[in-house]
Amino acid sequence: MSSLNQALRAALDHRQDLLAELHAQGTDCYRLFHGSQEGAGGLTIDRYGPQLLVQSFHQSLESDDLLHLHQAINQHLGLELLLVYNDRSRGNSRIDREDTVYRAEPAALEDLVGHEWGLNYRVRGRHAGQDPLLFLDLRNTRGWVKANSAGKSVLNLFAYTCGVGLSAAAGGAREVCNLDFAEGNLAVGRENGQLNPQLPTMEFIQSDYFPAIRQLAGLPISQRRGQKLPSYPRLEQRQYDLVLLDPPAWAKSAFGTV
Template sequence: MSIQTLLSAALAKRQAFLHQAAMAQTDCFRVFHGTVEGVNGLNIDRYGHAWLVQSFHQTLTEDELREIDTVLSQTAALPIIYNDRSLGHSRVLNALSPELQAFADAEQVMLENGIKFTSKLRHEGQDPLLFLDMRIGREYVRAHSQDKTVLNLFSYTCGIGTAAAMGGATRVMNVDFSSFALAAGNTNAALNQVAGVCEFVQSDAFPALRQLAGLAVGGRRKQKLPHYPKLAATQFDLVFLDPPRYAKSAFGIVDLINDYQGLFKPALLATKVGGTIVACNNVAKVDRQDWFASLVRCVEKQGRRVTSHQWLDPHEDFPSFDDNHPLKIVALTLH
């Protein structure tokens, strides 16, 4: 089946969603989730005033791009930026026309539920500046942040933190190692006039989290510890934990398959009694119920208990096989 036919079918399925998005002041969402909708590794998104087409397995041909253009232009006549990321390192391979390159390099602003987010379709990093499948997480945090203190770990461009501030949080601490990502987060806070409650801590997550949890900062064997900012032990009303699949530093190893507890334990220690920790795991092969059971065990080992929980499933613009989405998000209220 052609890309044109498959994309048309995906858009037809989303008509009610697209109407709801417009009513909710949202102009960033997925219109084609290729892994589920027929072309593995092809994603097509609306990012504000542009369409973003990304291919992760195979370079699109000129004919395929024309087919995509034909369908998208009927929905909204916007510039189409194609990022070919089909090599293993996922860097953008293809050149654009000078006009489109200038547009892709320029800062734009998009809307999600009326919140403004900075957008740049090509930049020094690899991924777009807002992960669209995390919309449900930002909605949850916004709805549960009134008069709360919020810790946003692995914050990237601070979408969660901005949503918390817009939801009435009294303090939001965003922690990320990337100065580039935190600069974008600062822009997001400023765009929404909530910079006054947002903090931006550039740090490896391990020392930041262990200090906040009141634990000693250690490192991997024979690794010299680099400088890290000093933080006072603090508990928050709401903690959001969204680590990458795998990362290694002198302070420790992030491994969502084999050692989620290495991060989850200090994160729950930094969560107040009666507070909520939102845990995320984006590895498809991690079983949802097994992972959840491991989180509950970790809580109980600390002499605490889960009093309630809520699963947060991505919206319908991110369809999944058998409702088993790779991104798993659960909000745990702790005693």
């Protein structure tokens, strides 16, 4: 047995109790293998509902190794997960869209649905961006938000695909506002809302963080010397009961750097 196969088997064995707990929660989106901590640096293996997403960031997997991982995980979970492999070992972690190692079956690349804390989420193995539509490392935060939002007004900043906002709505928030700079992210957030029709409607605002938060705080928007600021939506000053921030590191815009 190769060292990679041994590391994967150990990781799956260690997750037995966790996976049982997650399934009982109504969650089928989770990390199965975190290579930098479990013996294969730069390799991650995640389940997103019916899909198995394998990503390599340091070096490409061999096709035989990839297929063996897929088979071993399906056998361990007793499922037939659809395989998507994103080789991101090139510059800036860009996905090799030529699929020189493995080309996913069409069914694996369709719009699929995964679940977390009993909520439905849009899953796409490939889309215009680079990263998955649901960041798994924020699962417990989303669970906390769901448990602590009842009756509150919630502002979800750097909302990405609005998982935090969705959790707040599911937790009984009286008002949820999702704000993100990218309309494509908010479009997926709207899809997530539509996939959970039992929840109240959320608000979506496309805006840079800095002009939005300064307006909400009743502060002026400063202009850099000699630089004309881009347009931005006008917002009224107000407060929220719960504000969530999960910003990307060193995100830069004409308004400032996070």
